[in-house]
Amino acid sequence: MLSTRTTQTTFREEQLDLVFKALCDKTRRELLSRLSQGSVMITELAAPFEMSLPAVSKHLRVLEKAGLVERTVNGRVHSCALNVAPLKTAGEWLQYYEKFWSESLNALSAYVQTESQLNNNSQQE
């Protein structure tokens, strides 16, 4: 049962790995942006990019692996659709840090600075 918890944990961590990795490339973010306006077949999706079709195909596979894109095959045409669920997971991760910037520009920044000063001092030998 501890193993269950561990597996669960690493699953979420792995999902975060995959999603953030998927998002760290400009081309892939543009693909997502394009898909946010509706499903498109791959050739059409790839057209605006300067790189080769196989290159775009690889990027799509990265997005699929992260669960961000779902593919529907219809004859020889592959249609891609956006799936935002993994973005939600990423958003939840980010949300933890939201408090730091919502508070950061006024009271907190001063507080943190004195705090870290105290920490630094106590760490010096």
Added chain:
Amino acid sequence: MLSTRTTQTTFREEQLDLVFKALCDKTRRELLSRLSQGSVMITELAAPFEMSLPAVSKHLRVLEKAGLVERTVNGRVHSCALNVAPLKTAGEWLQYYEKFWSESLNALSAYVQTESQLNNNSQQE
């Protein structure tokens, strides 16, 4: 002048590249989590990890490059502090997609239905 706009744009894209790249590794996310509770010196920061100190040092450099960590050198002690500003940029990027999941299971489906009813009155099969 157009080049200014272009540069500006790619700057944001590059920042997103760096931030998402920084976040796509479990170790680095853990480092951030640790730093969210206050500044720490590097040895102390690295202690809980099983990898070598140089490995952690490299991860920290990735975080610094993304602007997520700021270093203060004090004698031989380097203190690291969290800087959430780049996370805010990432959050803003994500926010565009928020509507897709916040509306998807309830309001949106209704909205889309009425929308499509309006749009497709003449297009129904």
Added chain:
DNA sequence: TTAATAGTAAACCATATGGTTTAATGATTC
């Protein structure tokens, strides 16, 4: 049935990543 279209697979390349170990650098302390 031949040709064209949509897409992937495979082989290749350069560079990046994530880790290691063994120096090396620079402050501190004794």
Added chain:
DNA sequence: GAATCATTAAACCATATGGTTTACTATTAA
């Protein structure tokens, strides 16, 4: 001044990434 401590640098390794080009497969159209 010698030893120790905090940290990076450098060299190395295996694998991943992002791109290319050239097949190849499968479906559709002529």
